[in-house]
Amino acid sequence: MSTEAAPERDQSPPTLTLCPGGPMIVRGDVVVQDEDGVRHRSHRGVSAVCRCGKSALAPWCDGTHKLLPGGR
Numbered sequence: 181m182s183t184e185a186a187p188e189r190d191q192s193p194p195t196l197t198l199c200p201g202g203p204m205i206v207r208g209d210v211v212v213q214d215e216d217g218v219r220h221r222s223h224r225g226v227s228a229v230c231r232c233g234k235s236a237l238a239p240w241c242d243g244t245h246k247l248l249p250g251g252r
């Protein structure tokens with residue numbers, strides 16, 4: 181049995197930032213439910229959710245938006 185205390189988790193709600201021509205940046209733990217009802221969980225401190233619909237890693241951004249007209 182470990183005597184180490186579990187690391188404290190940030191209990192504040194995630195914050196969202198919409199990037200023009202790009203993804204939605206999420207700071208904090210997040211669950212994204214896709215159009216098929218599949219839930220994708222991220223425990224990364226920062227995640228990028230695809231908004232262009234072209235990512236091969238959906239629902240996460242893979243940078244493909246940069247190749248699209250208006251993508252940055």
Ligand code: FES
Nearest residue numbers: 230231232241245
């Ligand atoms: S927003 Fe980046 S790949 Fe879709």
